Structure formats: structure tokens, C-alpha cells
Amino acid sequence: MEAGKKLGGRYKIVRHIGSGGMANVYLGHDLILDRPVAIKVLRFDFRNNTDALRRFQREALSATQLIHPNIVGVYDVDEEDELQYIVMEFIDGTDLKKYIDIQGRVLPEKAIHIMHQVLSAVALAHKNRIIHRDIKPQNILIDNQDRIKITDFGIAVALSETSITQTNTLLGSVHYLSPEQARGSMATSKSDIYALGVVLYELLSGSVPFDGESAVSVALKHFQEPMPSIRESHPEIPQSLENVILKATAKEPLDRYATCEEMMADLDTCLREERRNEAPFMPVSLLQETKVLTPLSAEVVAKADIEKTIISPPQSVKTEAIHEFEPGREAAGGKKKRKKWLFFLFTVFLLSLIGSFFLFFYNNQEADAVTVPDVSNMDQASARLALEDVGLVLGNITEEYNEEIEEDAVIETSPKIGSSVAAGDEIDLIISLGEELFTLLDYEGQEYERVFEDLRKEGFTIERTHEFSSEVAEGNIISQNIEPGTEVKPGETTLSFLVSDGNESYTMRDLSGYTRKSVEDYAGQYGLSLTITEAYSDTIAAGLVVSQSLAGGSAFVSGDALSVVISKGPEEPQVVSFSRTITIPYLPAAVSESASESNNGQGSENANSNANVSSTSNEPNHIVIYVQDEDHTLSDVFREFDISADEVVTLNFRILEGSSASYRIERDGEVISEASELTQ
CATH class of the missing domain: 3.30.10.20 (Trypsin Inhibitor V; Chain A)
Incomplete structure (x- = not known):
């Protein structure tokens, strides 16, 4: 059954979790109560099998009658599209068999804790007149808190129905089968108690008490061999606890616990100090005095044989009485009649003798004829013995596949079963290879x-x-x-x-604001082929996604290509260098002197003639240059020097692309040249 299928419009199949002899079990989800459930569905090949269907329905009926914390609860039973199913409580754990395989044998205290829960559940079933008949660790579930739940009442029957037996059918697992069931007797509540004793043995030892190469050999051991002593291999187990096992698994039901409650009470006290060294349990049937039968004497046997011999008296022939009425003629006539009767009687006797002879001969002939016995479904060895028992000989063996007859069993004979053959004839067998693989x-x-x-x-x-x-x-x-x-x-x-289901389709996220690491994680999660490039952005912070090739909200599948651009932040402008060549003119200083000062008392004529004459001097000009660019500001002096003649200077500027430079030149404190918005 596929995951996602809904049963009854309510129970959604999640996954398959196990298979049994006639049903598959699924983990489901109750959509109404929002809880996990276990759904047991009758297998397809059993839907037309009335016995399997009846057993499946019986399980549902039995389980719904039992409400107990240690019995798996049944929530619903229904049918849909010829699917028979049972909705049960889901137990998150394992069965006791796997638990023992993983954990090994358990300590006595823990074994008693587990068995107390099992016994409590089985006791309720017995009170409701229900016998489980298949108690085994595989049908006992245990969760992580060591809570027990019993399941699979598939072959459980009410006590009132146990008189009905199934021919050639052995229900229950043979390792936990009571002696009376192994002998073919009907199961009782004490059969469950026997199985519980075997389960306790397995908990304490880690293995079953009886094992063998075949189910038949194991079944024989259950009613022929004594229960192995668990203390021989594990002497630390107290005798009082072993006594619980011995009493629960006694060969005779009368020697076992009468009820589960009685076994539970015995378990509750078996670890007390005063009981640890009690005497080993001995069944009452073994303690009774053995009766010796006196052999019969030869005379008694002979007398008994004679008394038992039945002698059949010869069959008499009814004759008609002859009356004599007359002494003469009538008497003569009577003699003739008697002669006729005597002849008649002789004839009848002779015919009877001949008939007896032929009957004897025919019976001897029939005694030599043998009917081929019904050896169908027997194994070869059993069939050979059955043929030899009637005086026939096993002939040729042929094999063929057969879906109805189990492997190694007889399909048919040649001559056919029921045919009349002579003693000593050979009978050929056709043996089943089972269902063809x-x-x-x-x-x-x-x-x-x-x-x-x-x-x-x-x-x-x-x-x-x-x-x-x-x-x-x-x-x-x-x-x-x-x-x-x-x-x-x-x-x-x-x-x-x-x-x-092919490639899964996903919806692309808007990756705006994602970092490189987040983008890589996202692409890895969904199997995208990722390409990352970087670019400057004036609006997106460095390290975050600028753009993506698959738009947010679009559909994609695993393996698609995704290209993402990551911001490098705003781009820094380029520095541009350029220069300007400027000529700075020299300006001599002007000098004005009076005649008296220049001639120092010379004649008045010379004084008068030079009184208003001016002259120049060769004093240097003081030059200060200011520059505004990426490296300088106009408030700071760029260069400062003196000149005595015209001077050519080259000013070098460094500006960012898109910006401009300025300069100003002062001579003796006076601005003689300036420029702004200079670019390359």
C-alpha cells in the first residue's frame, strides 16, 4: 500500500513498518485526532480465504473486548475497497524478542517487572474467557520506558469455542507450545500459562528451553523432555524464581498455576530472602505412588481368550411337521412327501457347500488384493511406512512443483490412491517441490x-x-x-x-540581503549549480547579494544553474594626476631719493637737478603658492620661495575622477595669479 493513501477518509498511510503471516502493518496518521496509529491490513492473497478472514475478524473482536494498559488498544475496524483493516494504538518501541536479542538476558528484578505487566494483561483476557494461544516474545511489545503491550489476538478464541479443533493445523509458535497442544488437545487458559513460563525462561536465560531442527522435534521435546534447569547455566538465579518457571511449565496442566494472578503473586515474593533457597518444585503427578500392574497368568489369558471366542451355531432349516391321518394310503403318501423333503434338504445343503467353497476361494483371492492407502500430504518416509504396513513396496519417486502441496510431501501415487492392487506391488510416488521458486x-x-x-x-x-x-x-x-x-x-x-517522482520542483527565494555563505548553503541544500561574481554597488552593502539569475518566486529543480552577483560596495573613484606650468613675473622694487640725501651737502645746482629722480632696486620678490587637490588645501602653503627674475614653475595636481583642483600665487603678499575647477 502506497504512502499517502487514505483509509476511511481519516487514516493516512505514512510508511510500511512490518509484515505478518496474513497481514501487513503500516504506520498511519489519524487526521481527525492528529495522532500516530498502527494499521493492520489483511494481505491481498488472503482476502478470499475464509479461514484467514475469520481469524482476522476474530482478532479485531477479541482485542476490542479487552481494555487494559498492557494490551494494544484497538481504535477502529473497517473495510474499504475489499481491504479489511484494523486501526490500533501505535507503540514506539520494539518486540520483546528483538529486545532480548539486543540487550541479552535480563536481571531477575527486571524480568519480574516485565512479566508482572504481561500476566496482568493475560489475566484480563482469561477473565473475559479469551485464550491468547500465541503468547511469545514477538507478540509482546516494549517501549523505551519498559512498558509492555500485548498484541496479536489473531488466533485467540473464547473458552466456549475451544471444543472446535482444526485438523492438521498447529496454531501458535512451537517454541512456546504447551504439551497438550503439541499432543493435539485443545488449548486452555493453562496453555497460556505454560507459554508465559517459557517467556520468563527466555528473559532470564536469553534463549528458549527447547530447540531443534524442525517444528515436530521441538513439539516432541515439550511433552517428552523435562524443562532444562536455568540454574545450571545461571546459578545466581534463586531457586524460588526457577520454581516459578517449573510450576508454570509443568507437563500436566493440573500441576501448573490455576490462574495468572496466582503466578503473579508467586513472582512478587520469589526474591524474598526467606524463599531464595527453597526446595526445587516437584509436580504433584510425579509425587504420587507408582502403581505396578500384576501380569496375567497363562490360564487366565487362555480362559479370557476362550470366553471371547464367539461360536456361531449352524443355521437350522425350518421344516414343516407331517401329520399322519390315515395308516394306509395316507401313510404311504406321507413317506413320499418325506423323501421329497429329504431330497430338497440335501440339494440345499449341497448348494450351500458349493457356495461356501466359492466364497472361501473368493475371500482368499480378495485377501491377496490391497487398496492403495491415502498417503497424500505425507513426507516420503511416512508414505513408505504406510505402504509397507499394507504390504506394498515403494516404487519410483518423481518430483514436480505444486502450489497447494507443501515441499517434500506426496502429491499423488501411481496407481491412484484407493486403487486395488496385488500385495507386493510397487507404488510410485510424486513428491512436491513446493511452489516453484x-x-x-x-x-x-x-x-x-x-x-x-x-x-x-x-x-x-x-x-x-x-x-x-x-x-x-x-x-x-x-x-x-x-x-x-x-x-x-x-x-x-x-x-x-x-x-x-522525478526532479522535485522548488520555489526560488529572493536572495536579497543574503551573504555569500548563505547563498552557498542554499544552493547546496537544493542541488543548484552556483556561480558567484562580484560588482561595485552604491546602494548594496559589500558582501550582500546584488542580483540573481533565477528570480525570487520562480520554479526550479535540483541541478539548475544559479548565478548570483555579490556587492563589493561603492566603487572608489580613480585618482587623476595632471600639471600646469605657470610663469611668475619678477617685479623690481622702486627707490625715490632727495638731492640732499644723495649729494650730502653738494652745490645747490646738482641738488636741484636730482631732486625728483626715482630709481629701481634688485631686491627679490617673495612668492607663496597655495594648491587645492586630493593631497592639499588652499589654507596650507604649498610652496614658498624668492625670485629675482621671472620664474617658470610647474604645479602637479592629484584629484579624484570627477573632482577638480585650484591654486593661488601671491607675490610679496599680493595675489598675482589664481585658477579653480582645474581638471585633466
Whole structure:
């Protein structure tokens, strides 16, 4: 059954979690009560099997009658599209068999804690007149808090129904089978107690008490061999606890605990100090005095044989009485009549003698004829013994596949069963090879629907789960649960296929504001092929996404290409260098002198003639230059020097691209040249 399917419009299948003899179990979700549930669905190949259907329905009926904290609760029972299913409480844990395999044998205190819960649950079933009949660790669930839940009442029956037996059918697991069930007797509540004793033995020792190569050999040990002593291999276990096992598993039901409550009470006190060294348990039946039967004497036997011999008296012939009425003629006539009667009687006797002879001869002939016995469904050894018992000889053995007759059992004989043959004749047997094995192929990559149809025709039960895959095309098989090349019986095999849903489609996020690391994580999560470039941005901070090739909100699949531009922040402008050549003119200083000062008392004529004459001097000009660019400001002196003649200077400027430079030149404190907005 596929994940996602809904049963009853309420229970959604999540996944397959296990299979049993006649049903598959799924983890489901109750959409109304929003809780996990276990859904047991009758297998497809059992839907037309009335016995299996009746057993499945019986499980549902039995479980719904039992409400107990240590019994798996049943929530619902229904049918949909010929699917019979039971909705049960989901237990998040494992069964006791796997628990023992993983943890090993448990300590006595813990074993008693577990058994107390099991006994409490079985006691309730017995009070409701229900026998489980299949108590074993596989049907006892345990969660992480060591809470116990008993499940699988599939072969449980009410006490009033136990008089009805199933011919040639052995219900229950043979390792936990009571002696009376192994002998073919009906199960009782004490049969469950026997199984509980075996479970306790396995908890304490880590293994079952009886094991063998076949189910028959194990069953024989249950009623022929004594229960092994657990103290021989584990002497630390007190005798009082072993006594609980011995009493629960006594061969005779009368020697066992009368009820589960009685066994529970014994367990509750078995670890007390005063009981630890009590005497080993001995069944009452073994303590009774042995009766010796006196052999019969030969005379008594002979007398008994004589008394038992039945002697049949010869069958008399009824004759008619002859009356004599007359002494003469009538008497003569009477003599003639008597002669006729005597002749008649002789004839009858002779015919009887001849008939007896032929009857004796025929019986001897029939004694040499033998009817071929019904040896169908027997194994070869049993069939040979059955033939030899009637005086026949085993002939040739041929083998053929047969879906109805189990492997190694007789299908038919030649001559046919029931035929009349002579003693000593050979009888050929046709032995079943069982259901013909099917060799599984490698179905990975193949189209599921085609494989499904082919395998269903072979009798397989097919289950499908699915997931997205970028490597396998939609509708094709990703994997299978059983390895290729495995030989299996189709009617007993459930194949599970994981089928591809193709590439999963996702919705692209708006990656604005994502860092490089976040983008890489996102691409890795969804399997995107990522390319990252960087660019300057005046609006997006450095290190964050500027743009993406797949727009936010668009659909994509794993493997698609995604290109993302990451901001480097605003771009810094380039520094531009240029120069200007400027000529700074020299300006001599002017000098004015009076005649008296220049001639120092000379004649008045000379004085008068030079009184108003002016002259120049060669004193230097003081030059100060100011520059405004990337490296200087107009408030700071760029250069300062003196000149005595015209001077040519070159001013070098460094400005950012898009900006400008300025300069100002002063001569002896007076601005003689300036310029602004200078660019390259």
C-alpha cells in the first residue's frame, strides 16, 4: 500500500513498518485526532480465504473486548475497497524478542517487572474467557520506558469455542507450545500459562528451553523432555524464581498455576530472602505412588481368550411337521412327501457347500488384493511406512512443483490412491517441490507500472513508496527491497519498490540581503549549480547579494544553474594626476631719493637737478603658492620661495575622477595669479 493513501477518509498511510503471516502493518496518521496509529491490513492473497478472514475478524473482536494498559488498544475496524483493516494504538518501541536479542538476558528484578505487566494483561483476557494461544516474545511489545503491550489476538478464541479443533493445523509458535497442544488437545487458559513460563525462561536465560531442527522435534521435546534447569547455566538465579518457571511449565496442566494472578503473586515474593533457597518444585503427578500392574497368568489369558471366542451355531432349516391321518394310503403318501423333503434338504445343503467353497476361494483371492492407502500430504518416509504396513513396496519417486502441496510431501501415487492392487506391488510416488521458486531480476531503472503488472501476474504482493530523484526518471524504480537473483515464492513474498517522482520542483527565494555563505548553503541544500561574481554597488552593502539569475518566486529543480552577483560596495573613484606650468613675473622694487640725501651737502645746482629722480632696486620678490587637490588645501602653503627674475614653475595636481583642483600665487603678499575647477 502506497504512502499517502487514505483509509476511511481519516487514516493516512505514512510508511510500511512490518509484515505478518496474513497481514501487513503500516504506520498511519489519524487526521481527525492528529495522532500516530498502527494499521493492520489483511494481505491481498488472503482476502478470499475464509479461514484467514475469520481469524482476522476474530482478532479485531477479541482485542476490542479487552481494555487494559498492557494490551494494544484497538481504535477502529473497517473495510474499504475489499481491504479489511484494523486501526490500533501505535507503540514506539520494539518486540520483546528483538529486545532480548539486543540487550541479552535480563536481571531477575527486571524480568519480574516485565512479566508482572504481561500476566496482568493475560489475566484480563482469561477473565473475559479469551485464550491468547500465541503468547511469545514477538507478540509482546516494549517501549523505551519498559512498558509492555500485548498484541496479536489473531488466533485467540473464547473458552466456549475451544471444543472446535482444526485438523492438521498447529496454531501458535512451537517454541512456546504447551504439551497438550503439541499432543493435539485443545488449548486452555493453562496453555497460556505454560507459554508465559517459557517467556520468563527466555528473559532470564536469553534463549528458549527447547530447540531443534524442525517444528515436530521441538513439539516432541515439550511433552517428552523435562524443562532444562536455568540454574545450571545461571546459578545466581534463586531457586524460588526457577520454581516459578517449573510450576508454570509443568507437563500436566493440573500441576501448573490455576490462574495468572496466582503466578503473579508467586513472582512478587520469589526474591524474598526467606524463599531464595527453597526446595526445587516437584509436580504433584510425579509425587504420587507408582502403581505396578500384576501380569496375567497363562490360564487366565487362555480362559479370557476362550470366553471371547464367539461360536456361531449352524443355521437350522425350518421344516414343516407331517401329520399322519390315515395308516394306509395316507401313510404311504406321507413317506413320499418325506423323501421329497429329504431330497430338497440335501440339494440345499449341497448348494450351500458349493457356495461356501466359492466364497472361501473368493475371500482368499480378495485377501491377496490391497487398496492403495491415502498417503497424500505425507513426507516420503511416512508414505513408505504406510505402504509397507499394507504390504506394498515403494516404487519410483518423481518430483514436480505444486502450489497447494507443501515441499517434500506426496502429491499423488501411481496407481491412484484407493486403487486395488496385488500385495507386493510397487507404488510410485510424486513428491512436491513446493511452489516453484521465482528468481528476482534487477528492476532498478525500469518502469514501475510494467514491472508491477508482470509481478502481480506471478502472485507477488507489491508495495510502493516514492521519493523525488534527480537521477532516475519519473515513474521508474529507484531501488527494491530484495536483492536481484534471490529465489522466492511469489505467493509468500511482498516486494517493495522505491519509485522516482522525478526532479522535485522548488520555489526560488529572493536572495536579497543574503551573504555569500548563505547563498552557498542554499544552493547546496537544493542541488543548484552556483556561480558567484562580484560588482561595485552604491546602494548594496559589500558582501550582500546584488542580483540573481533565477528570480525570487520562480520554479526550479535540483541541478539548475544559479548565478548570483555579490556587492563589493561603492566603487572608489580613480585618482587623476595632471600639471600646469605657470610663469611668475619678477617685479623690481622702486627707490625715490632727495638731492640732499644723495649729494650730502653738494652745490645747490646738482641738488636741484636730482631732486625728483626715482630709481629701481634688485631686491627679490617673495612668492607663496597655495594648491587645492586630493593631497592639499588652499589654507596650507604649498610652496614658498624668492625670485629675482621671472620664474617658470610647474604645479602637479592629484584629484579624484570627477573632482577638480585650484591654486593661488601671491607675490610679496599680493595675489598675482589664481585658477579653480582645474581638471585633466
